[in-house]
Amino acid sequence: MELDKMDENDWKYHGEGNKSLVVSHVQHSRVLRLLKYPSEDAENTRQTTEQAFQHILNIVEYSRNVMKPLLGEKYVHSGEVVKIPLDFVRQLSLKIQQERPELRCDKVMDTFSGCGLCLPNLTHLSPCHFGERRPPLCVEIKPKCGFLPFSRHVTKDCKRKVCRFCMHQHFKLANGKWNRLSRYCPLDLFSGSKQRMYVAIKNLLEEPQNNLKIFKGGELIYSCKDDAKQQPDLNELVQHLWPYFHHGNSHQFSRTVLSEFIQLICSALLSTGDSNRSGDSNRSGEQRKVQLAESRVLCEASPFHRDLLRNCGPGLPKDCVLAKILQTQMMDNLDIEGLYPLYKRVEQYLEEFPKERNRLQMDGPYDASFLEKVKTCPAEDDCSIEYAARKVLQYRVAMTAKDCSIMITFAPCGEDEKLQPHLEIQPTKSRLAFSVSILDLDPKPYESIPHQYKLDTKIINYYLKSTQELP
Ligand code: ATP
Ligand code: MG
Ligand code: ZN
Ligand code: MG
Numbered sequence: 001m002e003l004d005k006m007d008e009n010d011w012k013y014h015g016e017g018n019k020s021l022v023v024s025h026v027q028h029s030r031v032l033r034l035l036k037y038p039s040e041d042a043e044n045t046r047q048t049t050e051q052a053f054q055h056i057l058n059i060v061e062y063s064r065n066v067m068k069p070l071l072g073e074k075y076v077h078s079g080e081v082v083k084i085p086l087d088f089v090r091q092l093s094l095k096i097q098q099e100r101p102e103l104r105c106d107k108v109m110d111t112f113s114g115c116g117l118c119l120p121n122l123t124h125l126s127p128c129h130f131g132e133r134r135p136p137l138c139v140e141i142k143p144k145c146g147f148l149p150f151s152r153h154v155t156k157d158c159k160r161k162v163c164r165f166c167m168h169q170h171f172k173l174a175n176g177k178w179n180r181l182s183r184y185c186p187l188d189l190f191s192g193s194k195q196r197m198y199v200a201i202k203n204l205l206e207e208p209q210n211n212l213k214i215f216k217g218g219e220l221i222y223s224c225k226d227d228a229k230q231q232p233d234l235n236e237l238v239q240h241l242w243p244y245f246h247h248g249n250s251h252q253f254s255r256t257v258l259s260e261f262i263q264l265i266c267s268a269l270l271s272t273g274d275s276n277r278s279g280d281s282n283r284s285g286e287q288r289k290v291q292l293a294e295s296r297v298l299c300e301a302s303p304f305h306r307d308l309l310r311n312c313g314p315g316l317p318k319d320c321v322l323a324k325i326l327q328t329q330m331m332d333n334l335d336i337e338g339l340y341p342l343y344k345r346v347e348q349y350l351e352e353f354p355k356e357r358n359r360l361q362m363d364g365p366y367d368a369s370f371l372e373k374v375k376t377c378p379a380e381d382d383c384s385i386e387y388a389a390r391k392v393l394q395y396r397v398a399m400t401a402k403d404c405s406i407m408i409t410f411a412p413c414g415e416d417e418k419l420q421p422h423l424e425i426q427p428t429k430s431r432l433a434f435s436v437s438i439l440d441l442d443p444k445p446y447e448s449i450p451h452q453y454k455l456d457t458k459i460i461n462y463y464l465k466s467t468q469e470l471p
Helices: 039-045 049-072 087-099 164-174 193-205 234-244 253-270 322-330 335-352 369-374 386-401 446-468
Strands: 013-018 020-025 028-036 082-083 107-109 114-122 137-141 211-216 217-220 405-412 432-439
Touching: 013 028, 013 087, 020 087, 028 039, 028 049, 049 082, 049 369, 049 386, 087 107, 107 193, 137 253, 164 446, 193 253, 211 234, 211 369, 217 234, 217 253, 234 253, 253 322, 253 432, 322 386, 322 405, 322 432, 335 386, 335 446, 369 386, 386 446
Parallel strands: none
Antiparallel strands: 013 020, 020 028, 028 107, 028 114, 082 114, 137 211, 137 405, 211 217, 405 432
């Protein structure tokens, strides 16, 4: 890929989130991630090339120097900042406009800075599917926060019983963000119990919202519909999936295919990359480390029957992707209610000593010393500015982990292809290789903390109001 000879016809629309828009190369296994801006203030907030370059460089450094060591080398691909011709981005923007989902069009793609982030296309699986007829399958899950706050600063009792995602659902429904409640509960997904994880993934399939997407051969084949009233068609998905699972004309054909697919996702989420990984037999001793106290793993809003929860499951294997994400999320151990006063302490201090902002690394640089600050924070508040500043950094890192996505890519391998043992997964007769990555690891701004504090109150008040009104 030569950056000075970029042609918009080599790229196509791939997807987008709230902060960025992604295009994929039609031949090489690469994507380009471009920033987005609110359309009404695109003129005012537009950054100069240098500012934009620095902004994207910050994203790369934060991912590489902070999130990667915390989440595990093997899961994170940080990419590189690239300068791209303005002509190319303008043409590209015109070309893809009609493919963008309506609910995302409140923002416009950055066509003025000439900078972007180049990443491997994680919906492909590089070496293995070579020569295979069936294209790779990729499941993207945005799991959200997988634990109940355990901080003594939490004031509302419901926060200890119902998880943030489940409470937020009611708020989003009321605000018209979605038309139906999702039955997905992150606490089920992070439980490590195959039974609960199965239910969590099934609920994601039934109501994907922005928490689940499925790609085949790099193309999006399953996600929430642009017309939010419509539900995505599971039968259509089964039509895509069945060739990957060798089955005869079972009378429960589609249920079997979906069930095997869900089990495959579970195994990948629990795998640790060791040769003896996903079986239940090795989940003892060291492997059980990420077991939370029982009170923290039950969400009362989860559709999962409480009786079945008595046996909470074995916990997560230590190095699996879910354990890594959960441990990082749990750096938020004060909850926003305990963190907000510390944020104010920092704010007050910085008003007096603005030059200290750099030394405390409140917005970077994201280097080894930032990571050190995040990893070594005194357990007790000694009333110092150091303590407050470090807790704020930890909170920001936890926020990133609560907002990231997991990509699981499967590809069938021919009978004669030799695989490294840890790359193979075999819950069914077919041979599938897989790889797991984590994406969307942007730094969450220091300035967004007051917003988080207000949002927390709004969500809880709304949840209490809406659930207490029920007979
Ligand atoms: P959010 O609103 O969740 O914060 P965002 O604006 O930060 O999202 P991303 O999540 O990074 O943007 O990217 C948007 C979408 O593009 C992802 O959900 C994913 O489907 C796709 N995507 C991003 N990076 C890659 C990649 N390296 N390979 C394949 N697909 C990708
Ligand atoms: Mg995202
Ligand atoms: Zn829940
Ligand atoms: Mg993001």
